Amino acid sequence: MSYYIDKKFINLASGSLQQFKWKKEDLANCRCPICGDSTKNKTKARGYFYKKGNDFFYKCHNCGVGHSLYRFLETVSPLLKKDYALERWKAGENGNSNYKKPKGEDMFAGLSFKPKFKPNSVLLDDLTRIKDLEPSHKAYEFCKMRRIPEKFYNILYYTNDFGSWMRKLDPECLAVGAEERLVIPFFNKSGDVVGAQGRLLSFKGEETARFSARYITVKADKSIDRLWYGLWRVDPKKKVYVVEGPLDSLFIPNTIAMVGAGAIENLHDRLIGTEVVYVLDNEPRNKQIVNYMDRLINKDCKVCIWPSKIQEKDINDMIYTRSAKEIQKIIDKNTYSGLEARLHFRNWRKV
Numbered sequence: 001m002s003y004y005i006d007k008k009f010i011n012l013a014s015g016s017l018q019q020f021k022w023k024k025e026d027l028a029n030c031r032c033p034i035c036g037d038s039t040k041n042k043t044k045a046r047g048y049f050y051k052k053g054n055d056f057f058y059k060c061h062n063c064g065v066g067h068s069l070y071r072f073l074e075t076v077s078p079l080l081k082k083d084y085a086l087e088r089w090k091a092g093e094n095g096n097s098n099y100k101k102p103k104g105e106d107m108f109a110g111l112s113f114k115p116k117f118k119p120n121s122v123l124l125d126d127l128t129r130i131k132d133l134e135p136s137h138k139a140y141e142f143c144k145m146r147r148i149p150e151k152f153y154n155i156l157y158y159t160n161d162f163g164s165w166m167r168k169l170d171p172e173c174l175a176v177g178a179e180e181r182l183v184i185p186f187f188n189k190s191g192d193v194v195g196a197q198g199r200l201l202s203f204k205g206e207e208t209a210r211f212s213a214r215y216i217t218v219k220a221d222k223s224i225d226r227l228w229y230g231l232w233r234v235d236p237k238k239k240v241y242v243v244e245g246p247l248d249s250l251f252i253p254n255t256i257a258m259v260g261a262g263a264i265e266n267l268h269d270r271l272i273g274t275e276v277v278y279v280l281d282n283e284p285r286n287k288q289i290v291n292y293m294d295r296l297i298n299k300d301c302k303v304c305i306w307p308s309k310i311q312e313k314d315i316n317d318m319i320y321t322r323s324a325k326e327i328q329k330i331i332d333k334n335t336y337s338g339l340e341a342r343l344h345f346r347n348w349r350k351v
């Protein structure tokens with residue numbers, strides 16, 4: 001049954017997928033809406049829907065993203081995702097493979113970067129800075145709840161219509177509806193907005209808010225294959241930490257977040273010669289993160305391998321029980337490279 005439901009929803013989504021076609025009964029192909037696929041070659045289509053067991057999955061050979069259909073729909077069309085979840089639930093298929101609680105596993109997947117932008121910081125005029133909101137405002141409360149340092153309230157924004165706003169940034173994107181979101185803009189060197197993440201504002205107690213966290217990333221230019229968050233704020237002469245989530249980066253001094261596809265060991269030119277420590281999420285069962293870690297160690301990069309006493313999966317969760325200073329200490333104490341990293345990595349990974 002799920003096979004037919006999956007197929008139906010792929011067809012429903014296909015209207016907004018460029019060059020979509022069924023290659024075989026259980027194999028469909030399109031340009032990848034997540035990374036935008038090749039910018040040079042408009043006919044390149046490297047996104048695939050394929051069948052495994054009774055479910056369809058999505059895989060892009062350009063950005064490397066691998067999603068269940070649920071995750072795919074969640075990324076490109078949250079509305080369709082809702083219908084999909086409902087329909088599968090009606091068919092009695094909740095708890096099946098496509099229903100795995102989506103995790104923030106691929107903050108690295110999906111995007112790109114090249115410095116070629118039009119000045120568009122006027123875009124920010126449509127948003128409200130968290131700093132300028134009433135403390136009783138939902139978005140303000142959200143930032144408080146997530147314990148984001150107040151000094152960053154001037155670079156975080158709120159919109160009640162993320163869909164319209166993201167269309168302004170990228171008219172060709174698969175926009176969501178009029179959702180209210182926390183907007184985390186990414187800037188280039190000259191302060192232009194080159195992309196943004198919209199984070200769903202949901203309160204159902206802290207934990208639920210964390211797990212219902214939905215990030216949507218939009219970029220101003222399809223040629224961008226990596227978004228750097230905080231790159232222009234850090235001091236490259238000091239140690240720089242690289243994390244996966246922009247919000248995570250706000251807690252530890254001199255930290256950036258990298259959002260995008262491709263080789264994560266390739267750093268921005270600004271960081272050439274900088275001591276860099278990669279701090280990936282503490283998700284030893286997440287294949288993608290384990291693979292990233294493996295790759296970083298192979299490239300002799302410095303990585304933080306979380307000790308087993310840490311149960312939380314990222315800094316944003318750790319901040320509830322530990323101070324930023326303590327977290328930084330843990331990171332520094334557990335930073336390894338080379339053989340030592342390999343050894344600790346072996347103990348840490350669960351897949």
Ligand SMILES: [Zn+2]
Nearest residue numbers: 032035060063
């Ligand atoms: Zn892709």
